[in-house]
Amino acid sequence: MTRTAIALAACLTMIAAPQAMAEEKPMGWFATTMRSFVAFHACTTQFKRQFIIDPKADMDISHINADEPKSDGVWHVRFEATATDKDTGRRRHFAGVCHYGREGETRIEARMTGQDFGKQVKVNAPVRRVG
16 A cells, blocks of 8 residues: 555656646646656666666666756756676776766766776786696
């Protein structure tokens, strides 16, 4: 029962949020919170798709900073992220901006700032045979 009520409240908020922005009314705290969760998910999904990151890879998103929505309703979310491949331990570091529009359209402007390879394997190590 509680889950249903929360889901219904979330759906109604998401439906009401674009109309509130369209009429130049400021969004309330609940609508802002719900929209930020949806924007975070949309930006993460678009980021993984754009940089071809394995769905099983660990994503650590840090230094996330969302500006106030502009008059056209677009949020600009600056972020830094690290993607860690579970199999090899390779870490790739990214920085960029996610633009999340009023109708849910998402655009990513990001670049890879560095990488390290995690598990180092020594290749062609000398082998001493005794015998």
